Amino acid sequence: MAKAQPRSGERGNLRELFQPRSIAVVGASADSRTQGYRYVRLLLDYGFDGPVYPVNPNLSQLLGLPCYPSLIHIPGPVDYVISCIPASGVLELVEQCAQKGVGLIHFFTARFSETGRQPAAALEQELLARARRHHIRLIGPNCIGLYYPRHGLSFRYNLPRESGPVGLLSQSGGNAALIVQGAGTRGLRFSQVISYGNALDINEADLLEHLGADPETRVIGAYIEGVKEGRRFFRTLQQVTPHKPVIVLKGGRTSPGRRATQSHTASLAGSEGVWQAMLRQARAVAAADLKELIDLLVTFAWLPPTCGVRVGIAGGGGGPTVEAADQCHEAGLEVIPLPDDIRGAIKDRAPLVWDWVGNPADQSILLQTGIEAEDVLKMMAQSPEFDLLIGNATTDSPFEPHLEERLLHKELSAWLEIRRSSSKPLAVVIGATEGSSPWRQQMFTQLQTQLGAARIPTYPSMRRAARALSRFIQYHRLNR
Amino acid sequence: MAKAQPRSGERGNLRELFQPRSIAVVGASADSRTQGYRYVRLLLDYGFDGPVYPVNPNLSQLLGLPCYPSLIHIPGPVDYVISCIPASGVLELVEQCAQKGVGLIHFFTARFSETGRQPAAALEQELLARARRHHIRLIGPNCIGLYYPRHGLSFRYNLPRESGPVGLLSQSGGNAALIVQGAGTRGLRFSQVISYGNALDINEADLLEHLGADPETRVIGAYIEGVKEGRRFFRTLQQVTPHKPVIVLKGGRTSPGRRATQSHTASLAGSEGVWQAMLRQARAVAAADLKELIDLLVTFAWLPPTCGVRVGIAGGGGGPTVEAADQCHEAGLEVIPLPDDIRGAIKDRAPLVWDWVGNPADQSILLQTGIEAEDVLKMMAQSPEFDLLIGNATTDSPFEPHLEERLLHKELSAWLEIRRSSSKPLAVVIGATEGSSPWRQQMFTQLQTQLGAARIPTYPSMRRAARALSRFIQYHRLNR
Numbered sequence: 001m002a003k004a005q006p007r008s009g010e011r012g013n014l015r016e017l018f019q020p021r022s023i024a025v026v027g028a029s030a031d032s033r034t035q036g037y038r039y040v041r042l043l044l045d046y047g048f049d050g051p052v053y054p055v056n057p058n059l060s061q062l063l064g065l066p067c068y069p070s071l072i073h074i075p076g077p078v079d080y081v082i083s084c085i086p087a088s089g090v091l092e093l094v095e096q097c098a099q100k101g102v103g104l105i106h107f108f109t110a111r112f113s114e115t116g117r118q119p120a121a122a123l124e125q126e127l128l129a130r131a132r133r134h135h136i137r138l139i140g141p142n143c144i145g146l147y148y149p150r151h152g153l154s155f156r157y158n159l160p161r162e163s164g165p166v167g168l169l170s171q172s173g174g175n176a177a178l179i180v181q182g183a184g185t186r187g188l189r190f191s192q193v194i195s196y197g198n199a200l201d202i203n204e205a206d207l208l209e210h211l212g213a214d215p216e217t218r219v220i221g222a223y224i225e226g227v228k229e230g231r232r233f234f235r236t237l238q239q240v241t242p243h244k245p246v247i248v249l250k251g252g253r254t255s256p257g258r259r260a261t262q263s264h265t266a267s268l269a270g271s272e273g274v275w276q277a278m279l280r281q282a283r284a285v286a287a288a289d290l291k292e293l294i295d296l297l298v299t300f301a302w303l304p305p306t307c308g309v310r311v312g313i314a315g316g317g318g319g320p321t322v323e324a325a326d327q328c329h330e331a332g333l334e335v336i337p338l339p340d341d342i343r344g345a346i347k348d349r350a351p352l353v354w355d356w357v358g359n360p361a362d363q364s365i366l367l368q369t370g371i372e373a374e375d376v377l378k379m380m381a382q383s384p385e386f387d388l389l390i391g392n393a394t395t396d397s398p399f400e401p402h403l404e405e406r407l408l409h410k411e412l413s414a415w416l417e418i419r420r421s422s423s424k425p426l427a428v429v430i431g432a433t434e435g436s437s438p439w440r441q442q443m444f445t446q447l448q449t450q451l452g453a454a455r456i457p458t459y460p461s462m463r464r465a466a467r468a469l470s471r472f473i474q475y476h477r478l479n480r
Numbered sequence: 481m482a483k484a485q486p487r488s489g490e491r492g493n494l495r496e497l498f499q500p501r502s503i504a505v506v507g508a509s510a511d512s513r514t515q516g517y518r519y520v521r522l523l524l525d526y527g528f529d530g531p532v533y534p535v536n537p538n539l540s541q542l543l544g545l546p547c548y549p550s551l552i553h554i555p556g557p558v559d560y561v562i563s564c565i566p567a568s569g570v571l572e573l574v575e576q577c578a579q580k581g582v583g584l585i586h587f588f589t590a591r592f593s594e595t596g597r598q599p600a601a602a603l604e605q606e607l608l609a610r611a612r613r614h615h616i617r618l619i620g621p622n623c624i625g626l627y628y629p630r631h632g633l634s635f636r637y638n639l640p641r642e643s644g645p646v647g648l649l650s651q652s653g654g655n656a657a658l659i660v661q662g663a664g665t666r667g668l669r670f671s672q673v674i675s676y677g678n679a680l681d682i683n684e685a686d687l688l689e690h691l692g693a694d695p696e697t698r699v700i701g702a703y704i705e706g707v708k709e710g711r712r713f714f715r716t717l718q719q720v721t722p723h724k725p726v727i728v729l730k731g732g733r734t735s736p737g738r739r740a741t742q743s744h745t746a747s748l749a750g751s752e753g754v755w756q757a758m759l760r761q762a763r764a765v766a767a768a769d770l771k772e773l774i775d776l777l778v779t780f781a782w783l784p785p786t787c788g789v790r791v792g793i794a795g796g797g798g799g800p801t802v803e804a805a806d807q808c809h810e811a812g813l814e815v816i817p818l819p820d821d822i823r824g825a826i827k828d829r830a831p832l833v834w835d836w837v838g839n840p841a842d843q844s845i846l847l848q849t850g851i852e853a854e855d856v857l858k859m860m861a862q863s864p865e866f867d868l869l870i871g872n873a874t875t876d877s878p879f880e881p882h883l884e885e886r887l888l889h890k891e892l893s894a895w896l897e898i899r900r901s902s903s904k905p906l907a908v909v910i911g912a913t914e915g916s917s918p919w920r921q922q923m924f925t926q927l928q929t930q931l932g933a934a935r936i937p938t939y940p941s942m943r944r945a946a947r948a949l950s951r952f953i954q955y956h957r958l959n960r
Contacts, residue, residue, distance in 0.1 A: 172799030
């Protein structure tokens, strides 16, 4: 059997390891409900460009591929192994990997230290010792592994096939999927996502360093339950944040949360105060929860930098206008009155209501005046008085479908035009999701897709938009 | 022409006025895009049980009803007038209403003091003076009016036809619709909703007093931009809150928000500090935004009172479990460890993982053990250690539709059983809305409907559930 070239040493070169030329799925299964089936199927579906070797002594073939009784029986070289076998078999697997010259093993295999049991924790340590001895790097154990669409790797069927500017490291595979899907409906795509579970070998510092150096990754997101190498992580963070924003959500901020991280990824989450101070000092951006993490990723990936807080807002009726003003102000943005030149321009076109229109521009005042809220937004885009813009598609409209669709289409055109012609950050709030009729939900979903395609960030509520924009500005003020 | 019996005096008896025997829509229109058309159509659609008289000098009939050139031409008595005519005609209309013995006028008609213009404000004052002279009460102007499904009144097509336990007063018609719809998708229904715009005559104090006395209304919601009778409102609030929870969202909390309330409903929103102190002293519950207002209405309408904070949580994988623990703790709930007797019961049924399961109970640990997260929730429901329960259907599940549907169905059965057999508050988080595939969204929508029918409150995120439950407990601690 051909032995492949040995890969990198203990630290680094994850870049090469995460782009394997051949992959074996050990513990492959014909049962479509198992991850051992899915990994094989996903490599085919996402178009992995190299040999895929299912390994299972009880199968002769799987999804049209020949199946091997063990890793050793595979004819060609294997760069990367995905392990779906029970924990009892992992030590033998590492020995086989050493024989085959495998550089990287991802252990979907779980039930190690996270069970809280001593024998399982001891097995995990032995696994690490053997892998180190053979210079094999490990992802996990107890994790869902790699999503790297450019290289045909995925861990779920419903993740996008296209690549994008965001890299993500996540101790939780479930959260990784929720983040990729949630950001995905807003049009955002990912360069690579690494779910790394118990962080036995490859840890948060390795992954941050790796994504920091990845040319495809412009923004980094992280869901972390506990750090393995605190000082190195902090140092790396300080090096990365001036060039790439790093958005971090910490799981295990509270005592019951820390109890939960222990049974999830055996993480010993440290003091929340120390953690927050560390993030602040390294100029990373802390997210309060999963939804805010997604909001921030979309914001940082797409908006041009700004340090100004003077916001112009347009769209929506009276209630949403009041809410927009309150919530933007509460988030630290400055909702300035309309400047005189814009008031003058509105006076020319809507003499009956001009002195009644303000910022936020209330769409219901402008109905049937020959000027719309989005026209006011265009004026704001051209005025030096405004630093950033928010289009408010929070609808409380009483209109019939075809009429509302026409109004939204006009708004969309205006937003796209502003995106093309202005260098100011533009965000759009699409808030009509809770309690809307199905046709309206569908219409807004379509709108969101169109805005996402133009890389205009959308948010499900004004409060979330205002908070994300405010954090974005803070970051640029600190890093200017 | 028969002159109807005069109704009540200046104050009170809104109960009778809001249940008119006959209604005229003045400014009725054949153009289906106008509110003048919709009010007539809605009275027919929602089954108003009395004569409906469209008034428009240019129409002979509308929607099969004879149309009258003026109010005076209507043959029978008219209790209630909905005005959709321009502001210039309102004074004459009031005189005609006086002749006809009308007791209540709702002015959808707008462009009064909210325009910021002196002549419009003066006209509004004259309108009030004349109405007072004739003992006619006014709703509005500049508002969408009444939604009172039991009496066949609505202002939008897409509001439920069934009645429920929540009364709502709202200065914004758009917000009123968003609240009824948003709470509606979670299964909550309303007794009556009054959108009252500029509050020229009937104001927040009148409406609070009215809903406080309404036997059908068990919980009161309010969206208020400015108070007209601050002292009376405060006194009424103090009288109502010991018997009925009152949840208040204040619009115009900030300076730009106050600017926006002026052009919306001509409201002079007072100091935010004074307002918050007043709500606290009267033991009302302050909502931070529209979504929180909806969360609180659902919570207060359906959950049995509790003063205990010890919460049991079950469902979801590792990431959501950590998030649930953190967010419940951060909201002030106590996520206690599993008590010994429950640990013992789990040991009997799932000996391989029993010591690994905690609170929150992580569904992914329990997979294929013969015991599910919802079984743990049932144990929590029976244990005296827990005061309240949260089922977590925040899915990060990798399962195929049919499998996930079966799992959810089992969870649903367990929740329904707990609702029937336990006196503890039970809340369910259905968080799979952002970024989910269409089939999953549909499945969760259906689940939400089934839970709503059983009067189990649902929330779109753990954070929102935890905050609402915590506010609910605070209220009962203050009012025990």
